[in-house]
Amino acid sequence: MDLKFSLCLVVLLGTCLAQKIRYDGFSVLRVVPKTEKELFALKKILDNNRQFEIDVWRFAGVVGKHADIQVSPKYFLQLNQTLAENGLSPKVTVRDVQKLIAEQELKNHEVKETAGVFEYGKYHTLDEVNNWIDNITKYYPNITTVFEITKSYEGRTIRGIRISTGEGNSKPSFFIEGGIHSREWISPATVLYMAGQMLDRYSADQRIKQLVDSFNWFILPVFNVDGYEYTWTKNRNWRKTRSKHGLCTGVDPNRNWDYEWCKEGASKDPCSDMYCGPKAFSEVEVKGVADFIMKNSKMMKGFIDFHSFSQLWMSPWGYTTKLPPDFKDQDKGSELAVEALEKVFGTKYQHGSIANTIYVASGSSADWTYGAAKIKYSYGVELRDTGKYGFLLPPDQIIPSGKETLEALIALGNFVVNN
Ligand SMILES: *[C@@H]1O[C@H](CO)[C@@H](O)[C@H](O)[C@H]1NC(C)=O
Ligand SMILES: *[C@@H]1O[C@H](CO)[C@@H](O)[C@H](O)[C@H]1NC(C)=O
Ligand SMILES: *[C@@H]1O[C@H](CO)[C@@H](O)[C@H](O)[C@H]1NC(C)=O
C-alpha cells in the first residue's frame, strides 16, 4: 500500500477518502521504436509496468509510431536509462503531470457560465451530464428521448439521448459513444457539443438538418460512468471500469468486446490498463451497450467510438494488421471526415485501420460492431491533441474540437447515407 495512503488512514479516515491521487513530478516520456527489435524491447518494458510505476498514455505497437509513457519521479532516471540502453532515445513531452491537472482544473473553474445556460466549453461531471440529458430532452420533446442502457457495476445508470425526426422507423441508425476510457475527457465534451449543435441548429442550418434527418441517432456521452466519476473524485488518470479482480480494479472496456477477444494487444493481467477481463463481455457496461446495439443492429449503419488522444480516424481491424473486405469504403469515409475536419482550424488527423495506424488491439468496440453487429461504417476516433497535454487538454479546446469534429461527422454522415 502507498505510504501516503496508509499514513492518512491512521490520521483521519474521512479526509483520506476524500483525497485525490496527486502526480507531482510525474513526467511523460516519448519514444519511437525504429526497428522490430526496439519495439519488442519497449513492449517488454511496458509489460513490466509495476516495476517502474508506469502509466502508458499511448501504447506502442507499430515500428515508427511513438509511445507516451508516464513515469513517477522515483523511477524517472531508471526508466530513462533502460529505454536509452535499448536504443529508444526518450524525450520528455510532459514535465509535471500534476501541474497540467491543476491547470485543467483551474481553467475549468474559470469558464464563465450564464445562469440556466449549459456551457459546452467546459468539462462536466457525470451529474451535470445527466442534467444536460434531462434538460435537452425536455427542451426538444418532439425529436429526442432518453435511452437507458443498464446499470453500471457501481449502480449508476448509463444514459444517452436518441434524436429522431420524421418517419423514424424507416431510417438507418447511427450510434455515437464517448467516454469509454474515463480519463479521455475531451471525448464526452466533444460528443455533448455535437449533440447540442445538432439540436440547437436543426431548424436554422440546412446542413445540420440534413445530417439529423438522415439517421436515427443514438448518442451516449459517457459510457464508462463509474470510471468517469472516479476521474473527478479520486484519480484523474483512471482509464478502466471499476469492477474488482483480486487485488486490482477495472477492466479495459475497449478490450472486453466479444470479437477476437483477448488476443494480441490486450492483457490477461488484471493489474494492466489493457486487461481484457476474465471473459468477453464480463463488464456489465460493455455487455449492456453491445446488447443495445445488437437489438438495433438491423438498421444501424454507422458507429463511432470517440477516444483521445492522437488525432486519428480509424476503421477495423484492430486485432490484426490485415485489412477487412470493406476497408476501401470504410477508409474513404475516414478520409472525407478528416478532410472536412482539417478545413475548420487546420487540425491534422491521420486515418487508416486501427492496427496499422496506432497499434494492434483486440476485443475493441469497432471490431465488434463491424465483425459481429455487421455495422459496416464502424470507427474508432482519437481526438485532440497529439501529446502536449494528452488527457489534460485545456477546456478552451473543447469547442474547437467540437466544431471540427462536427464537420467530420457531417461529411461522414453524407457519405454513409449515399453508400
Ligand atoms: C534520458 O536519456 C536521454 C537519452 O539517453 C539522455 O539524453 C538524457 O540526458 C536523459 N535524461 C536524464 C534527465 O537523465
Ligand atoms: C437546456 O437546453 C437548451 C437547449 O439546448 C439550452 O439553451 C439551455 O441552455 C439548457 N439549459 C440548461 C440549464 O442546461
Ligand atoms: C414539435 O411539435 C409541435 C406541436 O406538435 C410542432 O408545432 C412543432 O413544429 C414540432 N417541432 C419540430 C421540430 O418538429
Ligand SMILES: [Zn+2]
Ligand atoms: Zn481510449
